[in-house]
Amino acid sequence: MRYGSLRSAVAGGIARRSFSAQNLAGHPAPDRGGVGDDRRIASELLESPDVAHALAVFERAKNRTTFLWNSMIHSCCRLSSPELAVAFYGRMMKEGRRTNFFTYPSLISACSNLATACEGSQVHSHAMKMGFESDRFLRSSLIHMYSSFGDMGSARILFDELPLRNVVVWTALINGYAKQGDLEKAKQVFDRIPERDSVIWSAMVSGHVQNGKFSEGLSFFQEMISEGVEATEGAMVSALSACAHLGALQLGRWIHSYLEKKKNKKPGQSMGINLGTALVDMYAKCGAMAAALDVFEAMPSRNDWTWNAMMGAFSLHGHGRGAAGLVGRMLKSGFSPDKVTFLGLLGAFSHGGMVEEGKEFFKSMSSFFSMEPSLEHYACLVDLLARAGCLQEAQQVVGDMPIEPDAGVWGALLGGCRVHGDVGLGTAVGRRLLRFDQGGAGRYVLLSNIYAAARRWEDAGRVRALMAARGVKPQAGISSVEIDGVVHEFVSGDRGHPLVAEIYKKMEEMAERLRGRGHCAATGEALLDLDEEDKELQLASHSERLAIAFGLIALPIGAPIRVVKNLRVCADCHAVTKLLSEIYQREIIVRDRKRFHHFKDGSCSCSDYW
Known part of the structure; x- marks a missing residue:
C-alpha cells in the first residue's frame, strides 16, 4: 500500500468511527475562561497524585478550554490511565470542543499503550482531518503507534515518507518487527541506522531475547559494550534473562561486574529493583543459589516480582524450608503472597518431599489468603502427593476438584505413577490424558516409559504409533x-x-x-x-x-x-x-x-x- 492509499483508507474511516465526524466538521464550541485560571488548574492537573484527584480538579473547572482538555488527557497518560485519556478525547469530541496540535501526542501515546488499533486509526483520521499529520514529531508518534499494534505495513509507509528520522522512529520500527518475530527485518533496519545509541542497541538485545534467541541477544549485548556504548537498564535486564535461560553463569557474573562498575561511577546510586530481581533470577537459574541470596539480601527495596523470583529460586533448588521461611518474611515486610508465590512455594515443597507442609499451605490459599487455587495450583498439589508415593490421595484430590482437571493435573499424577512404577493406575491416567488433543510429547513419553519399565513393549509401541499418527514429535534432548x-x-x-x-x-x-x-x-x-x-x-x-x-x-x-x-x-x-x-x-x-x-x-x- 502506497502512502496515498494509506491516507485514503484512514480518511475514509472517519465517517464510520465512533468519534463523531460531524463534530469535526461543525462549529467547535468557543473556549472561555481566563488564561490565569487555565494555568492554575492545568498546573494542579499535571501535579495530581492520582486519576481521582485529577478528575475532581477537571470537573471543578467551570470553563474548560482546549488547554485544560489537553492537560487532562496528558495527566491520564502520566498516571497510567490510557483508557481514560481516550475516553476524555471521545467526550471532548462529543461536546464539540476544538482540538489543536497538542491534543494528539499524548492521545497517540495512550492508543499505543492500549494497543487498540481501532481507536488509534480514529485518532490518526482526526489528526489528518485537522491538518496536523505532516508534523514530523506527530508522524514519529504515529509510526510508534502502528508498530505497537503490529501494523508494520502502515508504520513502514509513514516511515518511508519521513525525511528526517530520529532514534524514536528507528527504535519503534525495530521493536515492531521484533514483536512480530521478524528479526531479519529488524536487523535490516538496524543495519541502516547511521549512528546507533544505547536505546537502539537495547531494542536489538531485548527483541532477540523476547523471541527466544538468547545467544544472539547476548551477542548484540557484547557487541554494544565492545563499541563503547553504555548499556541501558533494559538491555542489562534482557541480557541477564538470556544468561538465566542458557545457564551462562560466567557471562552473567560479567554483566553483574559491569553493573557494579557502572554504579560505582555514580556515588550514592543503588541498584534498581528490576536489575536486582533479574540478578536474583539469573543466579538462581544458573545454579548459584548463594549468590542469588546475597543479591536478594543486599537489595534496599523489593517488589512482588523480587519476592517471587526468590521463591522461584527456592523451588528450583528444592529448598522447601527456605521457601516456607520466605513467606513469613514477605508478610512481615508488608507483602502478601499471590498466586505466583504459591506456585513456587508448592513446587519447593514437592521437590523437598514436604507433604504435610504443602497440604497445609494449599489449604491456606482459600482459608487465610482468600485466594481460589487455579488448575496450576492443583497440579502442584497432585505432583506433591504423587511424587511422595501418595498416589491414592493424589487421585482423590483430582476426583474432588471443583474445576475440571486439565492435562497438567493428569500429567502430574502420571508422573507419580512413573516414579513409583504403578502400571495399572498409570495406564488408566495415561489413556485419559491422551484424550486431550493439544500438548507436547511429554505425556506420550511418560506413558511409554511406564510401559517400557514394565517391559510391555507392544503397549509402548502403540503409544509411539499414536504420537506419529497425531504428528507429535518427541522433543530432542539438548544439554549445554x-x-x-x-x-x-x-x-x-x-x-x-x-x-x-x-x-x-x-x-x-x-x-x-x-x-x-x-x-x-x-x-x-x-x-x-x-x-x-x-x-x-x-x-x-x-x-x-x-x-x-x-x-x-x-x-x-x-x-x-x-x-x-x-x-x-x-x-x-x-x-x-x-x-x-x-x-x-x-x-x-x-x-x-x-x-x-x-x-x-x-x-x-x-x-x-x-
Missing part, C-alpha cells in the same frame, strides 16, 4: 555447558563439535571407569525393545554425558561443571552423574526441566527424589 563465556550445546549422539574426537575419547574413559565401579546401566527407560547392549549404547550417548565429557576436557581441574538440559534427567544419567562426581572429584551441577541437581562426592542434592 558454558566455557569462557561461550555456551556449547550437545544433542544425543552429537558429532558436530570441533573437539568431537577428544570428547568421545573422554566418553570411553568415563565408561571404563564406571564399569570399574560396577555400574550397570538402568535400561528401564530405554523406549525401544533392543538388546541390553544396544540400550546401554543409547543411554551412554545422552546429551548431558557429552556435555559433562566436554566439561572435563575444557574446564580447569577441580572446577565445577554446570550443565543445563531442556528435558528431565533420566534415571541412568542421574546414577552415572553421581558416580562421575565421585570418580573425578568434581561438583557437577545439572539443571533439568524441573529442578537443580547438585552432584558431589557420589550423592545428589535431590536425594534421588525428582
Whole structure:
C-alpha cells in the first residue's frame, strides 16, 4: 500500500468511527475562561497524585478550554490511565470542543499503550482531518503507534515518507518487527541506522531475547559494550534473562561486574529493583543459589516480582524450608503472597518431599489468603502427593476438584505413577490424558516409559504409533555447558563439535571407569525393545554425558561443571552423574526441566527424589 492509499483508507474511516465526524466538521464550541485560571488548574492537573484527584480538579473547572482538555488527557497518560485519556478525547469530541496540535501526542501515546488499533486509526483520521499529520514529531508518534499494534505495513509507509528520522522512529520500527518475530527485518533496519545509541542497541538485545534467541541477544549485548556504548537498564535486564535461560553463569557474573562498575561511577546510586530481581533470577537459574541470596539480601527495596523470583529460586533448588521461611518474611515486610508465590512455594515443597507442609499451605490459599487455587495450583498439589508415593490421595484430590482437571493435573499424577512404577493406575491416567488433543510429547513419553519399565513393549509401541499418527514429535534432548563465556550445546549422539574426537575419547574413559565401579546401566527407560547392549549404547550417548565429557576436557581441574538440559534427567544419567562426581572429584551441577541437581562426592542434592 502506497502512502496515498494509506491516507485514503484512514480518511475514509472517519465517517464510520465512533468519534463523531460531524463534530469535526461543525462549529467547535468557543473556549472561555481566563488564561490565569487555565494555568492554575492545568498546573494542579499535571501535579495530581492520582486519576481521582485529577478528575475532581477537571470537573471543578467551570470553563474548560482546549488547554485544560489537553492537560487532562496528558495527566491520564502520566498516571497510567490510557483508557481514560481516550475516553476524555471521545467526550471532548462529543461536546464539540476544538482540538489543536497538542491534543494528539499524548492521545497517540495512550492508543499505543492500549494497543487498540481501532481507536488509534480514529485518532490518526482526526489528526489528518485537522491538518496536523505532516508534523514530523506527530508522524514519529504515529509510526510508534502502528508498530505497537503490529501494523508494520502502515508504520513502514509513514516511515518511508519521513525525511528526517530520529532514534524514536528507528527504535519503534525495530521493536515492531521484533514483536512480530521478524528479526531479519529488524536487523535490516538496524543495519541502516547511521549512528546507533544505547536505546537502539537495547531494542536489538531485548527483541532477540523476547523471541527466544538468547545467544544472539547476548551477542548484540557484547557487541554494544565492545563499541563503547553504555548499556541501558533494559538491555542489562534482557541480557541477564538470556544468561538465566542458557545457564551462562560466567557471562552473567560479567554483566553483574559491569553493573557494579557502572554504579560505582555514580556515588550514592543503588541498584534498581528490576536489575536486582533479574540478578536474583539469573543466579538462581544458573545454579548459584548463594549468590542469588546475597543479591536478594543486599537489595534496599523489593517488589512482588523480587519476592517471587526468590521463591522461584527456592523451588528450583528444592529448598522447601527456605521457601516456607520466605513467606513469613514477605508478610512481615508488608507483602502478601499471590498466586505466583504459591506456585513456587508448592513446587519447593514437592521437590523437598514436604507433604504435610504443602497440604497445609494449599489449604491456606482459600482459608487465610482468600485466594481460589487455579488448575496450576492443583497440579502442584497432585505432583506433591504423587511424587511422595501418595498416589491414592493424589487421585482423590483430582476426583474432588471443583474445576475440571486439565492435562497438567493428569500429567502430574502420571508422573507419580512413573516414579513409583504403578502400571495399572498409570495406564488408566495415561489413556485419559491422551484424550486431550493439544500438548507436547511429554505425556506420550511418560506413558511409554511406564510401559517400557514394565517391559510391555507392544503397549509402548502403540503409544509411539499414536504420537506419529497425531504428528507429535518427541522433543530432542539438548544439554549445554558454558566455557569462557561461550555456551556449547550437545544433542544425543552429537558429532558436530570441533573437539568431537577428544570428547568421545573422554566418553570411553568415563565408561571404563564406571564399569570399574560396577555400574550397570538402568535400561528401564530405554523406549525401544533392543538388546541390553544396544540400550546401554543409547543411554551412554545422552546429551548431558557429552556435555559433562566436554566439561572435563575444557574446564580447569577441580572446577565445577554446570550443565543445563531442556528435558528431565533420566534415571541412568542421574546414577552415572553421581558416580562421575565421585570418580573425578568434581561438583557437577545439572539443571533439568524441573529442578537443580547438585552432584558431589557420589550423592545428589535431590536425594534421588525428582
